[in-house]
Amino acid sequence: MPRVQPSRGIMITIHHLHDSRSERIIWLMEELGLPYQLDFYHRVPVGGGRLAPETMAKIHPFGTAPMISDGPVVIAESGAIVDYVIHKYGNGKLSVGPQAPNYGEYLFWLHFAEGTLMSQILREFLLDRIGADAQSFPAQRLRQRNKMYFDYVEARLAAAPYFAGAEFTAADIMMVFPFTTLQKFKAIDLAPYPKLRAYLLRIAERPAYKKAMKLADGDATSKEAS
Amino acid sequence: MPRVQPSRGIMITIHHLHDSRSERIIWLMEELGLPYQLDFYHRVPVGGGRLAPETMAKIHPFGTAPMISDGPVVIAESGAIVDYVIHKYGNGKLSVGPQAPNYGEYLFWLHFAEGTLMSQILREFLLDRIGADAQSFPAQRLRQRNKMYFDYVEARLAAAPYFAGAEFTAADIMMVFPFTTLQKFKAIDLAPYPKLRAYLLRIAERPAYKKAMKLADGDATSKEAS
16 A cells, blocks of 8 residues: 655654653654654753753743644644644545544544543642642542543443544544553553553554654654655 | 535534533534534532533533534534534534645644643632642642743734634634633633733624524523524
């Protein structure tokens, strides 16, 4: 099967922060076989955490990952970057079309990854970090909601091999990070979720994922895909 | 100009929770001129807050708004529902295409509304609710980040009349709620943001917005668009 080959004119730069959501964009480019430049930033210790270096704010006021440059255009926000690359440079590959029966599933997981899941997990991290009373109503409710979201993920992966259905899509690229690299910040016990664990092992076998995670974890300062 | 008229076969039900993100979906349907049924749910007092009633969990395990039914398919997540309706039933109206110069802007704001902005504001609400030390590093950093996001919104609306650029799009439908109805839960001072305030006044004049907010705030149990 021929690979989607863009014109050599395009040059997307991924401003990659180590251990961050921008690994999704490296992975996406590798799955699509698109060329890109990888600029690597290391986290710096600030206030008990590890934050993006101040140099990233020179690229975009948000100053954190993910960000890409496409010529003069700088775009932030994981979901936006994924949609942008797929529909502008990837001929829609890895997406699901509006007439497909699983269009709703695809869109749901694509947006849920950041719109709900990451937001909820980071809220739990925040309560931990400030040493909030774990028995307070908001803390208990947050834990209950998050368990419900994890159960929903597990149920989905019991029903289908990938989030959107039978095929690997960009919804998977959005959904994996919270269960893998984010775990370095605060591990969540995945033992109660065997379908999720089996799914993550399948994902880990994908050549594009392997290559992308090696690059995302490395210290190369610049790289162009073959 | 002819309105997009779907076949009468379609019947989307919006499961609308009062004072919630689902007002976006009513607004979207009114802007597109698409028929829908509106099922209205009132919030109930729980643990010092006002939550969705338990009956909503019978429709979808998340048990909260927004949710739509499209025949047997139930979809949650604001951004997913907006994409679904626009591309499945709206002929792409209110979206921006991949070849348009403002495609990146459109996608950014569409995803940023929930992926970052709502998530960040709700984190600040959470710290308030649990009575966290406002001088702690995480609380201070959160306030700084949120000011930066509001400044970024203000700068955008100084540069363009709508979030995606010259035209009103679905990015606006995603971006308005945090500055309007969400303010009922905890008011954020919008005085430092004159461009944002002027924008909200322009939005408030849109016939579809007026009609949608009246319906979203009312107590009708069922409604079909003309």
